[in-house]
Amino acid sequence: MHTVWKGAISFGLVHVPVKMYTATEDKDIHFRSLHKDCGMPINYAKTCRHCEKEVGPDDIVKGFEYEKGKFVIVKEEELEAIKPESAKTIQILDFVDLPDIDPIYFQKAYYLSPDMAGAGAYSLLLEAIKQSGKIGIAKISIRSKSSLAAIRFVDNCLCLETMFFPDEIRSISQVPNLPEQTVVNEKELAMAKTLVEQLSEKFDPSKYTDDYRIALTELIEQKIAGESIDIVTAPDTEGRSNVIDLMAALQASLDATKAPPAPAAPKRKRTTKKKQDHVS
Template sequence: MHTVWKGAISFGLVHVPVKMYTATEDKDIHFRSLHKDCGMPISSVKTCRHCDKEIGADEIMKGYEYEKDKFVISKEEDLESIRAEAEKTIKILDFVDLNDIDPLYFQKAYYLSPDLAGAGAYNLLLEAIKQTGKIGIAKISIRSKSSLAAIRVVDNCICMETMYYPDEIRSLSQVPNLPKQTVVNERELGMAMTLVEQLSEKFEPRKYTDDYRTALLELIEQKIAGESVDVVFAPTAEGRSNVIDLMAALQASLDVTKPLPESSPPKSKRKNAAKSKDNVS
């Protein structure tokens, strides 16, 4: 794994030297833009509309647009002056319960490993978090961006998940057409809750796969092999019907997912038992 950050976790006066690694990877299939006439990849070029010419990296500066076409210029030395030592420290501010954190706040996950002689302090923090069942809420700066972060344990690894600040979460009042109060039919609600129970399983991440990416990779492999490929539509899911009535839709869903009662033998066994009874008589 590639180290993306190096610093320390601090809680109280304890410092835990760590290295950071990205815990997730982008497996989306990315297509490049090609020139239709010759097939050459198209490069992105930065140009100035006023000077009508290509601009090099050494000719670019940063500016904040506070009004239309009005900018405050920020030089690198200005930015350096306000960058704190916190850029190298994950400072734990509080410890909270995981259930108190809405998943809406989470951004990106990272693994943290002990650095150099920090194994003792690393193990101490890991065990303290594991045995108390708490989650550390910290502040960190990565690539000039300050973030909240949740520090927790995954197996025997300290994991950090960057979080949005509260003012970065949009208010629900901006979402159109939300009901002011929920009014439902009690019978329909009972059936819906039964359906939820019948579909409830222990979370097993490996059972979920990206079917679209798999199909797209197969399509690409077939094209590389020179095969003529036609796009076909997958058949509709078994048991699905064109039900419009909500009650009928719930009942149809329950019928499809309904498990056999534990006391009832499978149909094949019931048939065999019936035949045996007939033979005996």
């Protein structure tokens, strides 16, 4: 794993040297933009519209647009001078209960490992969090971005989750068309709650997969192998009525949860191109 941050956690007078590693990875399939005529990748050069020429890294500075077309220049040494203490230290401010934090605050997960001779202090903090059932709320700066953070444990590892600050969360009042109060049919509600109960089980992340990424990977592999596939068009849903019979839909959903699982759908038909032998 690549170290993305190095510093220390402090809580009270305890100092825990740590290294930080990204806990998740991007599995998305990324495409390059190619020139249609020759198939070569397209380069995206940084150019100045005024000077009409390409600009190198040494000629680029940071600017904040405070009015349309007006910028204030901020130098790298000025940014360095105002870096907060959290650029080097993860200072735990409070310990709270995890259920008290709405998931909307969470951003990205990182693993923390002990650094240098910090194994003893690391184990102390890990065990204190485990046995107290609390998580630490701290501040951290990563790559010039300051964030709140939640420090918890995963098995025998401290895990840090970066969080949004409260003023970064948009107000619910900005969401259009929300009902002022919920009015539901009691029979429909009872059936909906029954459906929720029948679909409830212990969370098992291994049962969830990215079906689109799997299909896209399969498509790319077939193209690399020189295979062709039959494209199946999804059925048109435009003609469906928008009027929903909730009771009927709920009953059908309940019946489906009781029915045995349906057989797996057949795989897409593959047609392999046969290579012709050339006779010399």
